[in-house]
Amino acid sequence: MVAADLKHEVLLAGGGEVSGLADMLHQFLSQILDEYPAKSRLARRISGRMLFRAAEDEAICVKLSFDAGTIEIRDHAGARGGMPSLTADFLTTAHLTTGEESPFALVSRRKMRVRCAPWHAPFLVRVLRLMRIPPRPEIARARRLRWALLVVATAAAAGVAWWLLAR
């Protein structure tokens, strides 16, 4: 029995005749939504449509339609039609999904191209959060430790500064 807020469906339109990009996105999204309940909850809060284009061959383009927990993936040909779009190559997409690189860094280095109206930005940010694979436990622990050390070091520096000023 799946809790109501975890229900999701990832649909691949086009049967066996789909592009590899659509097929891989379908497997990827199905797998992370099945594995991580938080992703499933996030998917239920996303509504909208976007295009995902392969930089290696811009004719390979996939439309992702999000509707309250249902994600439909289908190959897309033709104009953008006002939909937001992301264009990235395979490695950039991988680095984006694993959190190895931030989307802002990728955009600034022109490894990823984004075309969207300003009001699409929150939707795109939610989609990118959805597609990001949570770090492995040991990496998450190391990140938490780094943050804790940074906080302790900052507090210690502030304490020393305050003590010096107070003398």
Add this chain to the structure above:
Amino acid sequence: MSDVYSDAWYDDLKRMIHGSAEFAAKAPTKPMVMTLEITGDDRSPYVGAGDARYYLLVLDGGVVTELNALDSKHDGKGLNFRFTAAATVWEEIAAGLLDPITAGLRGKIRIRGDMRFLMQNADAVKILVDLYASQIDTEWPLGAPPYS
């Protein structure tokens, strides 16, 4: 130089993987198990229509621990990925005529498996397919692609 699909050709591939410092640096720490499935078509002179070849490749810490021909399709247990494509596609890749990543994105190579693992090890997978694509000196005794 060795004949395409021969044992010597796969030994060359294994040697190249072992000789790649770039792959050693990016290789996943846990084992990566995959099958390569070559389905025959009516264009390849090496794997005919209705025929197929299956290979099991196991990498552990950047080292090839297994690269074997299988008698039949792998049942999928313990596999991270299954790469399936027509013989002509694999041969065009081996001849450097077709980019393997683009072939995968177009759906000429079907990839089944743990996409999270694929994304986490995309650099290593890219190096592997690039090695397959461009660095083996291949003999084509029955003719080289592109086929007419």
